[in-house]
Amino acid sequence: MISGSLLPLISAAVLAPLMQAVITRTKSVMAGRVGAPLLQPYWDLYKLIRKGAVYSHTTSWIFQMGPTVGLASLILALALIPFGGFPALSPFSGDFILIAYLMALGRFFTVVAALDTGSSFEGMGASREVTFSAFAEPAFFLALAALARQTGHLSLNRVLAAVSTATWMRAAPMLSLTLAALIIVFLAENARIPVDDPATHLELTMIHEVMVLDHSGPDFAMIQYGAALKLWLFATIIVGVAAPWHSGNRWTDTAVGLIGMLVLGIATGVIESSMARLRLYRVPQLLLVAIVLSALALAL
Amino acid sequence: MITLLVIIPACAGSVAFFVESDRLRRILLLSAALAQTAISLATWIVQPAPALGGWLAEDALGKVIETLTSVLFLAASFYAVAYLREERNQPHSDFEEGFLFSNAREASFTGCLLLFLAAMTLVAVSQQLALLWVAVEATTLASAPLIYFHRHHRSLEATWKYLLICSVGIALALLGIFFLAVAATNPDGSTTSLMVQDLRANARHLNVPWFKAAFVLLLVGYGTKMGLAPFHTWLPDAHSEAPSVASALLSGALLNCAFLGILRAQEICVAGGLADFSGRLLLIFGLLSMAVGAVFISGQTDYKRMLAYSSVEHMGILAVGVGLGGAAVFGAMLHVINHSLTKAMLFMVAGNLLAVYRTKNTEGVAGALSVLPVSGVLWLLGLFAITGSPPFGPFLSEFTILKAALDQGQTLVAVVYLAILAVILAAMAGPALAMAQGTPGEHVAAAPGRSIALSAVPALLGIAVLVMGIYLPPVLTRVLREAAHLLG
Amino acid sequence: MSQLINSILVLLVLTGFMLLSSSRLAACIRAIAIQGMLLGILAISMQDGQWSVAGVLLPLSSAVVKGLVLPWLLFRAMREADTVREVEPLISYNLSIIAGAAALALSLWLGQRLQLSSQPPSSLLVPAAFFTSLVGMIVIVSRRKALTQVLGYLALENGVYAFGAAVALRLPVLVELGILLDVFVGVFVMGIAIFHISREFDHIDTDKLAALTDQLR
Numbered sequence A: 001m002i003s004g005s006l007l008p009l010i011s012a013a014v015l016a017p018l019m020q021a022v023i024t025r026t027k028s029v030m031a032g033r034v035g036a037p038l039l040q041p042y043w044d045l046y047k048l049i050r051k052g053a054v055y056s057h058t059t060s061w062i063f064q065m066g067p068t069v070g071l072a073s074l075i076l077a078l079a080l081i082p083f084g085g086f087p088a089l090s091p092f093s094g095d096f097i098l099i100a101y102l103m104a105l106g107r108f109f110t111v112v113a114a115l116d117t118g119s120s121f122e123g124m125g126a127s128r129e130v131t132f133s134a135f136a137e138p139a140f141f142l143a144l145a146a147l148a149r150q151t152g153h154l155s156l157n158r159v160l161a162a163v164s165t166a167t168w169m170r171a172a173p174m175l176s177l178t179l180a181a182l183i184i185v186f187l188a189e190n191a192r193i194p195v196d197d198p199a200t201h202l203e204l205t206m207i208h209e210v211m212v213l214d215h216s217g218p219d220f221a222m223i224q225y226g227a228a229l230k231l232w233l234f235a236t237i238i239v240g241v242a243a244p245w246h247s248g249n250r251w252t253d254t255a256v257g258l259i260g261m262l263v264l265g266i267a268t269g270v271i272e273s274s275m276a277r278l279r280l281y282r283v284p285q286l287l288l289v290a291i292v293l294s295a296l297a298l299a300l
Numbered sequence B: 001m002i003t004l005l006v007i008i009p010a011c012a013g014s015v016a017f018f019v020e021s022d023r024l025r026r027i028l029l030l031s032a033a034l035a036q037t038a039i040s041l042a043t044w045i046v047q048p049a050p051a052l053g054g055w056l057a058e059d060a061l062g063k064v065i066e067t068l069t070s071v072l073f074l075a076a077s078f079y080a081v082a083y084l085r086e087e088r089n090q091p092h093s094d095f096e097e098g099f100l101f102s103n104a105r106e107a108s109f110t111g112c113l114l115l116f117l118a119a120m121t122l123v124a125v126s127q128q129l130a131l132l133w134v135a136v137e138a139t140t141l142a143s144a145p146l147i148y149f150h151r152h153h154r155s156l157e158a159t160w161k162y163l164l165i166c167s168v169g170i171a172l173a174l175l176g177i178f179f180l181a182v183a184a185t186n187p188d189g190s191t192t193s194l195m196v197q198d199l200r201a202n203a204r205h206l207n208v209p210w211f212k213a214a215f216v217l218l219l220v221g222y223g224t225k226m227g228l229a230p231f232h233t234w235l236p237d238a239h240s241e242a243p244s245v246a247s248a249l250l251s252g253a254l255l256n257c258a259f260l261g262i263l264r265a266q267e268i269c270v271a272g273g274l275a276d277f278s279g280r281l282l283l284i285f286g287l288l289s290m291a292v293g294a295v296f297i298s299g300q301t302d303y304k305r306m307l308a309y310s311s312v313e314h315m316g317i318l319a320v321g322v323g324l325g326g327a328a329v330f331g332a333m334l335h336v337i338n339h340s341l342t343k344a345m346l347f348m349v350a351g352n353l354l355a356v357y358r359t360k361n362t363e364g365v366a367g368a369l370s371v372l373p374v375s376g377v378l379w380l381l382g383l384f385a386i387t388g389s390p391p392f393g394p395f396l397s398e399f400t401i402l403k404a405a406l407d408q409g410q411t412l413v414a415v416v417y418l419a420i421l422a423v424i425l426a427a428m429a430g431p432a433l434a435m436a437q438g439t440p441g442e443h444v445a446a447a448p449g450r451s452i453a454l455s456a457v458p459a460l461l462g463i464a465v466l467v468m469g470i471y472l473p474p475v476l477t478r479v480l481r482e483a484a485h486l487l488g
Numbered sequence C: 001m002s003q004l005i006n007s008i009l010v011l012l013v014l015t016g017f018m019l020l021s022s023s024r025l026a027a028c029i030r031a032i033a034i035q036g037m038l039l040g041i042l043a044i045s046m047q048d049g050q051w052s053v054a055g056v057l058l059p060l061s062s063a064v065v066k067g068l069v070l071p072w073l074l075f076r077a078m079r080e081a082d083t084v085r086e087v088e089p090l091i092s093y094n095l096s097i098i099a100g101a102a103a104l105a106l107s108l109w110l111g112q113r114l115q116l117s118s119q120p121p122s123s124l125l126v127p128a129a130f131f132t133s134l135v136g137m138i139v140i141v142s143r144r145k146a147l148t149q150v151l152g153y154l155a156l157e158n159g160v161y162a163f164g165a166a167v168a169l170r171l172p173v174l175v176e177l178g179i180l181l182d183v184f185v186g187v188f189v190m191g192i193a194i195f196h197i198s199r200e201f202d203h204i205d206t207d208k209l210a211a212l213t214d215q216l217r
Helices: A007-030 A040-050 A061-078 A095-116 A120-151 A156-162 A165-189 A217-242 A250-274 A280-299 B002-016 B022-042 B060-087 B106-125 B129-147 B153-183 B196-201 B208-226 B234-241 B244-271 B275-297 B303-324 B327-357 B373-386 B393-407 B411-436 B453-470 B474-486 C002-021 C025-046 C053-081 C093-113 C125-142 C146-166 C173-201
Strands: none
Touching (some): A007 A040, A007 A217, A007 A250, A040 A217, A095 A120, A095 A156, A095 A217, A120 A156, A120 A165, A120 A280, A156 A217, A217 A250, A280 C002, B002 B022, B002 B106, B022 B060, B022 B106, B060 B106, B060 B244, B060 B327, B106 B129, B106 B244, B129 B208, B129 C173, B153 B208, B153 B234, B153 B244, B153 C125, B153 C173, B196 B244, B208 B244, B234 B244, B244 B275, B244 B303, B275 B303, B303 B327, B303 B393, B327 B373, B327 B393, B327 B453, B373 B393, B373 B453, B393 B411, C002 C025, C002 C093, C002 C146, C025 C146, C053 C146, C093 C125, C125 C146, C146 C173
C-alpha cells in the first residue's frame, strides 16, 4: 500500500468551484463583459444549501437519492486521483478502472433520478446523456488504458507520476493523441460548449442541465458541487499528462499543477467563446473521433 | 529503333493538338501510323537492340502485342480519317434522345489517338514493371478523351466510369508492384530490380507470401483494365458510347496491353514455380468472365454493348488459356491476335451500321445485307468468326485451348468452357441473322456515297481473320511459341 | 528521427479520419492537401543519412504537386461546378468513422502479420499506409459526388505512395516522375470531366450517372 495524502482531495473540495468561476470569467472577458466575481459559485452553493428542497408527489426515494449518490461517487473517485506532487488518498493497482465505474455509477443515479420525475424533458435529457456517455466512456477508458500501457503502471497515481518530459520526448505522438481524446471527453462529460451549453435557456437544446431541472435546494447544491468536482477530476488528469514537470519538491509540483489548472480553465473558456455548439447529431461523431484517437494511442 | 516506336506517335500526337488544318492533321496521323507500323514490322526481320539501359526491349511477348497494336492502329487511322470526314464539325442529333450535341475538337481527338498509341507501345516494349505501370495508366488518360468525343451526357458518364474505375484498379496494381519489390528484397537488404528478366532469374528466391499477394493485386489491378469480371463494369459503357473507331482500339489493342501486365506477372510466377497458384486464379477469373459475358450477351438489345460483353468473354478465354498452361498458352497467344483483329473489324462495321440505321438497338436494324452490302456481309461473317465458327482464326485458337484442357485432364474446365461458348454462339447468331436479313425500315436512308475506306478497312481485317484460320506464317508460329514458352 | 516519422504517421491517420468525417468539401480537399505534404516530408525523413539530390527533390516535387497544385485544381473544380459544398455521403458520418476505425484495426492487424525482411523505422508505417488506402476506397464507394470520388482516388494513391516509402523502395527517378505525372494528369483529366459533368447535369452527383445499363430482353 502506498501511503496516501489527503491534500489532493482537500484541494479538489476547496478549489473545484473556483475553476468553474475561472471558466465563466474567461468567457465574460472574451465577450467584453466584467463577469461575476470569482467567488460566485461558492455564494450560489451557500444560497442553495440554505433553501429547502421541493419534491414532487410523483417522485420516489430514487429521486432524492440521485444527487447524494452522484456526489458520493465523485468524492470516492477523487480519493484515487493524485494532484501535483502529492499521491492520491488510497491508490491501488488498477484503480483507474474503479474511477471509470464510479463515474458511471454517479451518472446512472443522476439519470435514474431524472427518469423518476416522469417529465418528458428530463427523459429527453436522460436519453441524450446516456447516448453521449456511451461514446465518451470508452474514449475515456481507452485513453487511460493507453497511458497505463505507455508507462507500464496500473495505478493512476503512478501513471501520472511516470509521465515526464522524458516520456514526452519518447512518445509524443501517443501522448498528444491521448491528450486530445481526454480534452474531448473533458468537454463532453462536463457539458462544455462544443457538446452542451451549460448556460442555455432552452430546455430543448440542453443535455445535462435538463436532467436536473426538478432538483432544488440542497439537492441542487449537491449536483452543482458534484459538477464542479467532476470538472476538477478530469482537469487533474489532463494537467497531469500535459504538465509533466517533476522537480522532486512536492510543493513546487503542486504549484505547477495549480498553474496548469488555471491555464486549462482559461483555455476552456477560450474554446467555449470561440466555438459554436455542435448540432446534437454531430456530437456522437466528435466522441467517436475521441474513441478513435485514444484507440490509436493505445495501438502505438 | 525501339525508342522510335514510342517517340514517333508521341511527337506526332503532341503536334497534332496544334495543327489547325484538317487535311494536314489527317496526313500527319496516317504518316505517323504508317511509319510506326513499318518500324514494328521491321523488328521481325532485325531484332532491335534494347534501349534505355535495357528498360525498353522487345521479347517475343512484347513483339506480338506491339506489332498487333501498330497494325490495328494503322487500320483504325485509315478508318478514322474517313470517319472524321463523314462526321464533319457540326451539331448532330442524338440517336436515342434526339437532343443536339457537338463533337470534341478533331485536333484533340487525333492528338489523343496518337498519344494513346504511344502509351500502348510503351506498355508493350517496357521491360521494367514500374515503367509498364506508368504506361498502362497513361493509356487510361490518353483514351478517356476518345470516349468523350461525342459531347453528351451518356458518353460523359461512360468516360467518368472508365476514368475512375480504371484509375482505382491501376492504383492497386501499383501496390502490387510495391509488394513485388518487397518480395524481391533479399534478407541481407539488397534488392532485385524490377526488370522482368532479373525477377525471372531470381524468381526462386522471392518471398512467397508477399509475392502471392503481389500477384493477386496485379491481377485485380490490370484485370480491371483488361475487363475481367467482376471488374469489367466500365467496359460495356465505354465501348458502347465511344465512337466506333475508338471502341475498336479499346477492344482490339488496349485490353491486350492490360493483359500483358498480367502476363509479365505470370512469367515471374512460372519462373518461380508458382504457376499452380497463379494459374488457378487466372482460370477462376477467366471462367467467371466468360460466364458474365454469356449472361449479358443473351438478350442484349444494344449491339455495341453485345460486342463489348463479347470482349469480356474473350478476355476470359485468354485468362483461361494462360491459366491452363502448356499448349493452351500458345492458343491464348494466338487468340490475342485473332480476337483483336475480329473485334476491331466488328466495331468498325458496327460504326457503319450505326451511321446508317441511327440506332444501337438490334431490333432497329434489318436488311443490312441489302442496305450496306459489304458491311452486312462482314457483320455476319465477323459475328460467326467471333463466336468461334470455322474456318476463321478464333476457331483455331479457341479449339487449341479446348484441346489443351482436355489433354491435361481438366474435363470440368473444358465442359464449362464449351458450354459457355455454345450459349454465346446461340445468343449472338440470332440477332446477327436478324440484323443482316429482312427488309430495311423506311426511315433508313439509302446509304449515300460513303467513303470506301469505311468498308475497305474492315474488309481487309476480315480477310486477315480468315487467313489466320487457314494459314499461320511460320515466323508467327515461331514467335508465338517463344512467347508461350515464357509462360510455361 | 523516428519521433518525427511517428508524428507524421499519426497525422496521416488523422487526416484520413478528417476526410471521413468532414461534411465540407473544402475541408476534405484540405485533408488531402495535408496528406500530400506529409508524404513529402515522410519520404525525405525516411532517408536519413543518405541524402541525394534526387532523394530530396522528388519528394519535394511530389509534396508540391499533391499538396498545392492538385488541391488548387480541385478547389477550382469545386468553384466552377458551383455545387452544394456539402459532402452528402451515402452513409452517415458516424458510420464512416466506424468504418474508418474498422479499417484502422484491419491495417494494424495486417501490419503485424506481414513480415518485412528489413525492419521499418516505425511499426506504424505499414498500417498507416494501408489505412490511407482503405480510407480512399471507403470514400470512393460511400460518397456520391464526383469530386469526393477523386479525393478518394487521391487518398488511395497516397496510401500506395506511403507504402512505397514504408518499405524504403528505391524506384528509379524516371519511374517516380512517371508515377507523379500520371497522378497529376489523372486528376487534371478528372477535374475537366467534373467540369463537364456539372455543365451537363447541373450537379456532380454520380448516382445520377445511371443512364447506361443493360437492357436485356
